[in-house]
Amino acid sequence: MHDGHDHAHPLRPDRDEHPGYYQVMATALRELLLEKNVFTAEELRRQMEKMDERGPHLGARVVARAWADAAFKTRLLADGPAACRELGVDIGPTRLVVLENRPELHNLVVCTLCSCYPRALLGLPPDWYKSVNYRRRAVREPRAVLEEFGTRIPDGTAVRVHDSTAELRYIVLPMRPAGAEGLDEAALAALVTRDAMIGVALPKAP
Amino acid sequence: MRRAHDMGGLPGGPVTPEEHDYALWEKRVDAMSVLIGNKNIFNLDEFRHAIELLGADAHEKLSYYERWVYAIAHNLIQRGVITVDELGRRMTEVEKTGRT
Amino acid sequence: MTGASAAFAAGDAVRVRRAFPIGHVRAPFYIRGKAGTVERYCGEFGNPEERSVMQEDGPPIGLYRVRFRQAEVWPDYRGRPEDSIDIEIYANWLERA
Structure with missing residues (x-):
């Protein structure tokens, strides 16, 4: 749907003719x-x-490596910034924490106080992430918000919300979709959407 | 007292998956704020504080980067980097010439 | 409390102070007064409440990632009992629960 990297969005008028x-x-x-x-x-x-130059393609590379290489995944979960550096992805001083989705746990990221976002790995945030409705509701009714994104979390899976309001920044490591075994890292990365790394969506099916 | 920016858990409408490609002026504002932070002209908490002081209707009346512009100006004035007078005069000039 | 690093350890039961001052506060309104468990100590950082008013020389304070049960945070929560929310809370907002 709105995964941020395979279709163009209309450019908001720059209003250069009549600047506000x-x-x-x-x-x-x-x-x-x-x-x-x-x-x-x-x-x-x-x-x-x-x-x-920053954008979800960077996060997707990191996720794809974690899907392909279990030892890397372990290092990524233990020390996000160091693991990104290993891949040559420079996230500057960002204190990155990677949240692993598992069959029994789904993670979702929001910032209720402003709009803190892992810019170093995902670029600038989409408008909906900064919206009042997302900031108000993601913490209290995460399952309803997920459904609005077309994301159905199985009844047996717990949902953990991360209100990212202070010093750490979070991305979600989604579960590798079924049928992705044997794909190379570039093909895996193509399944990883921005929204999956925020936690409002699941990765694409191969 | 709950302040306007501190909105987690309040009732809200549906989350519509809206987004737009950022305009040039928005990218410039973003970049200016990063450079100001890197150069320790003012800190991130001052910046957030200034946005919070915009109050309850700021989220309806101003766009995201419009709020940033307000906060940058507020903090630059507070830190003595620019004066209110300078800003006012320069804005008049910019408007007159149509510079962007 | 200020400047006391690592006053809590992972697994400690804590409560966010219930207080409502003016100023730039990073402890969200909805979590004040709620009890949770320290998930990790995140290190020491400048105090945003002081930095927001240009007081940048004060001692750094500890920051903790605290895990709360959603059912504890929202009495009318609709979801699974295991659902949780993690928030980073500065040490000056935490007390032992």
């Missing part, structure tokens, strides 16, 4: 900060590029 109040303020702030040498235009450009 806060867009005007954003331009004014950028100009003032450049003039005051708080940062350079080059630094700003590089930071934008760096963020553009």
Whole structure:
């Protein structure tokens, strides 16, 4: 459905023709900060590029390796940042915790206070993750929210919500779907959606 | 007192899987805030605090990055990096020239 | 409490203080007064309540990931009794339960 990496979304109008109040303020702030040498235009450009390069494909690589390599999975669950570094995925200072889904446990991530998100591995969050309705309801009625995403958790599976409001950042390690045995890592990664790593969806079937 | 941003567990409507590709100005605001943090101009908690001070209707009236712009401006003024006067004058100029 | 690192260990029963000050607080409203179990100690960090008002030189405080039973958090919770919620709580908000 809305897994964030196989279809384009409409570009919200940039409103450059008639910039709104806060867009005007954003331009004014950028100009003032450049003039005051708080940062350079080059630094700003590089930071934008760096963020553009981040996205669910990074998380998908990590998940695919964990599906393919049990020893890596153990290291990933024990020390997320170190395991990402092993794959050459630089997550900076992010204190990453990887939450393993198991037949008896499904994990779901939210931030009720703002919208903390594992940006280093998944890029910028989707709008619904930041929405009032998700932030209000994910902690109290996670199963109902999951159903709205078309995700049915078996009755025998417990649901654990992670309200990510402080220093750690979380991604979900989904269960490898049936029929994925023998696929190579690239093929496995293609099954891993952003929403599966937030915990609102399950990976695609091969 | 429960404050407006602290909304976990309140009743809400359906979660609609909405998203949009971020616009250039939003990406710029995002990048500015990261650089400001990296350079210790102000800290993340000040930033969050400023957003929280926007109050109850901010989530309806302002978009996500509009709230960020407000918070960045608020904290830069508080830290003495820019003045209210500078910001006001520059905004007038930006608006007049249509610069983005 | 402030500055006391690792005052709790994994498995300790704790309760989030029931308090409602103004200011920038990272302990969500819905979890105040609720009892849970320490899942892990996360290390020491600057106190967000102080940092939010530009007081950046205070001692770091411990942070704990605490696991709560959903049935304990929401009296009308509809789900399985094993359902749980994990939240990181700063040491100054925790007391022994």
